[in-house]
Amino acid sequence: MSTQTATSRRTPTGVKSQQRVKDILQAGRDVFAEKGYDAATSAEIAQRAGISEATVFSYFSGKRELCARVIADWYDEIIDAFETGLPRDGSARQQFAFIVRTHMRLMLMNGTGLCALVLSEGRTKQHDLSDTLTEYQRRYTAPLMDVLARGQTLGHVRTDMPLRLLRSLVFGPMEHVLWDATLAKRRLSQAQIETTANELVEVLWAALQPPDAKLAALAQFRQDVEEASRRYEAREKPTS
Amino acid sequence: MSTQTATSRRTPTGVKSQQRVKDILQAGRDVFAEKGYDAATSAEIAQRAGISEATVFSYFSGKRELCARVIADWYDEIIDAFETGLPRDGSARQQFAFIVRTHMRLMLMNGTGLCALVLSEGRTKQHDLSDTLTEYQRRYTAPLMDVLARGQTLGHVRTDMPLRLLRSLVFGPMEHVLWDATLAKRRLSQAQIETTANELVEVLWAALQPPDAKLAALAQFRQDVEEASRRYEAREKPTS
Amino acid sequence: MSTQTATSRRTPTGVKSQQRVKDILQAGRDVFAEKGYDAATSAEIAQRAGISEATVFSYFSGKRELCARVIADWYDEIIDAFETGLPRDGSARQQFAFIVRTHMRLMLMNGTGLCALVLSEGRTKQHDLSDTLTEYQRRYTAPLMDVLARGQTLGHVRTDMPLRLLRSLVFGPMEHVLWDATLAKRRLSQAQIETTANELVEVLWAALQPPDAKLAALAQFRQDVEEASRRYEAREKPTS
Amino acid sequence: MSTQTATSRRTPTGVKSQQRVKDILQAGRDVFAEKGYDAATSAEIAQRAGISEATVFSYFSGKRELCARVIADWYDEIIDAFETGLPRDGSARQQFAFIVRTHMRLMLMNGTGLCALVLSEGRTKQHDLSDTLTEYQRRYTAPLMDVLARGQTLGHVRTDMPLRLLRSLVFGPMEHVLWDATLAKRRLSQAQIETTANELVEVLWAALQPPDAKLAALAQFRQDVEEASRRYEAREKPTS
């Protein structure tokens, strides 16, 4: 699932090498998550991977690329989780709920630091790496976009707002909740995550629906009754 | 409104100096916004302010303090805008709308980079500066929290969710929209901002309301009709 | 008594100005003594003198010259104390005792820091200032040298060692004792100083005396007696 | 004998590296000795060692540590010379002479600047490095202190003065002589050193002895003889 992007002059390709790459990526993920991009040092990453600094640079052309790969891998995981686990036959709401819950779960799984890394460094910074990541970003939001788009087609999701805004409506609160947790250094328990995820699902799904879903049904009923009432009156007093 | 924190050995205090301070803060705001905290250099800030590096350090005790002041000033602006302009006599919805619109407007005014600065650097890092800024953060979210809290008391805002989550529900999408714009390097026009803000107000306010406002009325009607129906049937087929 | 050395471009010469100079010198003495040459800053000296940094430089052409003047003034004091108080009619030992005691007393008077300044900075450093101070050093050791030289002439002081070495024999222990105190941060009481000074006088004066003044005479006598004794025995018992 | 203290992030430890360490230490020793701690720059030390500044910092965590090591190594040398060469079976005077001679010799070996470095920087300042060096200082004076203490026990050294003062009595003149030479920029020849050392030994040892050991005995003898003489005369010429 991971994409082999630009590599260094002489990227080893042996069998063990793949393990090396994994080690480095794991170490990189840890350190970047803990310290952020700038504060992370290639020295520490190498040390945690149990190899020399020079070796890191023989597998990755630089700190930046390594970081990009770390983020990309993280995206891969989450994208994979989406594409694998999405209940294709479920209702729109079920799919939506799956996405939100999965998102929250994964975001917090690898420590909130990684989340911050993706959120901050993966965005703001000199988009040397962001270029590569744009596509990931698209694929990462795709499942939600699909659900929303299909929901709109089927009338379950409101169409009076740009899709882009609906996307922000969903991702925004999720990320905000996560940062709240990160900042406060509150370690969310599994249960808390689930609870919050469910609350988010409920409030967000409601917000996504056409402004009058149930309302429309009832309104329809009311309308029907009223019409019936009118027809009756029409027959009752044909001569008036 | 701004807080005079610890300054360097020889902080000039003359009349013209205030202009210098402003210049430096502006330059700092620009550079920090463009590059982020780490990538910003005191050299560039000095250059943009048209002064020597040493002068910067004679007005601010260091890079960190300068950044803290930049962020603090930004908070000051927005907090001031809130506290000054909030329609105290308006309805909860009007106040809510004011907050969202003001927020969006100011966020985008100083270039989207500043927004990113506050969002990223002002939060994540163990930056000692975040200490100073915690209070700002509180004051900055206070107006919204007040509106929400009062709304809950008066029954306009749902009480079945934690306030904290409602806060994320509001700030999350706003920030996400802004980042969307930042990332895409789309410069939002004034009109676009307003439009988006209005859309956000509508969808968010709806999401904040108790799950059944209008719905309740119609549901009542339907219930009445149904009851009438039942009563009729009771009379029609008394023996069954 | 103080010598007007090189001054800045425009050295004020008014009446008040002399007070200014005194203030600055006092402040300089304090700060240099407390921090040592390098750690002392012109800013702090100016602040303690209650004037602006620039003013310091209008009275002294630079940090180095100021320091030289501080040291020179200190020398002036001690030299003055010697030249004024030396008991001209006293015995060599009395004069010697006066010099040692005065030295110790003055060294510790202005805090041990000044002593360290003179001892360290006044010596080692780029002898830009040391040039000026060489003459002071000479005058400062002159009283002792005189006493020693006269002592030698009169036979009270040993002549079998270079004068230079005797000088070191006297000044060395004094300075060492002072540094011991400085290092250990032991604040010597007035009484302790006197006691130590007296001890030094005793041991040093003894060391300065001809190695065998009285001793040689006695030894000669003993030898003579013994020889006489032997001769007598030789005559008494010629057959043995 | 040298202590491996905290080193930088990546301190090379290879075989050749030890030569590098030596080079740097030598360069550091030279520069610190020439300029003193503050005036010495890492740039110059690097240059003299023929390496880049960064390399210096990869072997030593900072200027301070380097200086501490330089001084520590110097102490190691001298302490080692003491502990190795001290004639354990020699008389107190012989041991004393060895200490003085060795001291003088080593002090002047590495240029007198180093001596000044140890004397000035290694002492005065609140340099954190002085912490590490206190123990060295103790070990460095230990041999002399031992000789003095044992001398006191055996009656060869006077007990009417504090040991501390006797220590100053010995070290003081040695250091003073050295500084004299340093200041005057007189390069002492090997022969001069030996001569001066011998002179110091003689005068100091005499000063250390009980004030009247031989003298008292001789004086007593003379007194006895004189009394006998008087008694005789009294009997011989009773009528005169």
Add this chain to the structure above:
DNA sequence: CATGAATGAGACTTCATTCAT
């Protein structure tokens, strides 16, 4: 005169990155 203000020059230190072994 005195000084507020500005700054040039440089110090120490850090790291990503390279290269010979």
Add this chain to the structure above:
DNA sequence: AATGAATGAAGTCTCATTCAT
């Protein structure tokens, strides 16, 4: 293929000193 070692480039910060007002 791996790495020990070296370093160029850069960054933050300090301070003695100058100059216009």
